[in-house]
Amino acid sequence: MTWIMERPNANCWDEPSEEKCYDFYNGNCEGYPGKPCVVDIMSTLREAENATGQMSKKEWNEWKDKAVKVSERRSKNKFNRSDRVSDKYHILFEKNRLWEGITWLGVPMWKLPNDAIIVQEIIYETKPEAVIETGTGHGGSALFYASVLRSFGNGRVLTVDIKNETSQYPNYNAVARIMSFIGSSTNPLIVKKIKDLSAGRVTMVILDSFHSKEHVLKELELYSDMVTVGNYLIVEDTHVNGNPVPWEYEEGPMEAVKEFLKKDDRFEIDKSREKLVMTFCPNGFLKKIKG
Numbered sequence: 034m035t036w037i038m039e040r041p042n043a044n045c046w047d048e049p050s051e052e053k054c055y056d057f058y059n060g061n062c063e064g065y066p067g068k069p070c071v072v073d074i075m076s077t078l079r080e081a082e083n084a085t086g087q088m089s090k091k092e093w094n095e096w097k098d099k100a101v102k103v104s105e106r107r108s109k110n111k112f113n114r115s116d117r118v119s120d121k122y123h124i125l126f127e128k129n130r131l132w133e134g135i136t137w138l139g140v141p142m143w144k145l146p147n148d149a150i151i152v153q154e155i156i157y158e159t160k161p162e163a164v165i166e167t168g169t170g171h172g173g174s175a176l177f178y179a180s181v182l183r184s185f186g187n188g189r190v191l192t193v194d195i196k197n198e199t200s201q202y203p204n205y206n207a208v209a210r211i212m213s214f215i216g217s218s219t220n221p222l223i224v225k226k227i228k229d230l231s232a233g234r235v236t237m238v239i240l241d242s243f244h245s246k247e248h249v250l251k252e253l254e255l256y257s258d259m260v261t262v263g264n265y266l267i268v269e270d271t272h273v274n275g276n277p278v279p280w281e282y283e284e285g286p287m288e289a290v291k292e293f294l295k296k297d298d299r300f301e302i303d304k305s306r307e308k309l310v311m312t313f314c315p316n317g318f319l320k321k322i323k324g
């Protein structure tokens with residue numbers, strides 16, 4: 034049986050959130066709504082800089098500009114696979130299932146930290162109103178996307194899983210931004226509900242459920258229409274089946290992407306999103322370039 038669960042507060046998209054500004058500083062902050070929490074710590078920082086001889090603002094800016102240039106240059110570099118120290122680390126990471134121990138705000142987030150940062154960059158740049166995730170797992174990634182969205186906008190996370198393992202969510206404000214659907218990501222009822230909710234909104238999609246080629250291909254077919262032009266369809270775990278992680282099953286997400294792109298020219302692989310070299314999503318950051 035398939036059933037759909039929506040979290041409290043999640044029915045009305047535009048409902049004003051009841052976020053309160055945390056009172057970090059001795060209860061002096063008035064907080065939301067109406068007034069952001071502003072605490073002037075700059076003068077304290079400047080004093081500390083002077084006292085310890087740390088970088089001046091000018092030095093910091095020069096250093097930052099240089100770092101950005103180096104990072105831009107590196108992201109254009111082509112790395113020879115056999116030179117990749119990262120592949121060895123990648124295989125070690127996977128073999129020891131190190132991702133199992135990663136959490137976001139206390140909730141297991143089965144994601145490579147590199148990829149979390151890249152997704153955060155994409156969310157910040159493209160400002161989606163809906164982030165659709167297939168494969169909720171314990172919900173750490175959904176909570177991560179919700180936390181990022183909460184920082185600057187009114188976006189929602191729509192996440193689907195055959196299991197409901199998110200009951201341990203702490204009572205964080207960001208949780209109210211998550212709509213959780215229980216059932217298969219390919220179930221027509223769920224697909225329709227998610228499609229209806231995201232229609233007309235800036236939408237990105239992240240596929241991270243069952244990693245067989247067949248299932249991912251089906252998801253690509255079902256969810257690709259929902260992605261807004263200029264936004265991303267991210268296929269997780271394309272790194273299995275020798276890319277570079279060994280896998281005992283047959284073809285997986287990488288092969289699904291290859292087949293999908295043969296017949297769908299609305300998307301292109303955005304290699305610049307692999308700038309940190311090690312990623313669980315090689316060839317998996319698909320940018321929608323036309324409708």
Ligand SMILES: C[S@@+](CC[C@H](N)C(=O)[O-])C[C@H]1O[C@@H](n2cnc3c(N)ncnc32)[C@H](O)[C@@H]1O
Pocket residue numbers: 141142143144166167168169170171172173174175193194195196216217218219241242243
């Ligand atoms: C890799 S985990 C998801 C991890 C999660 N996205 C995260 O980053 O923490 C894969 C999840 O897909 C779910 N799953 C398997 N088959 C599915 C299907 N047909 N539809 C939706 N979810 C499915 C599993 O129950 C599992 O929780």
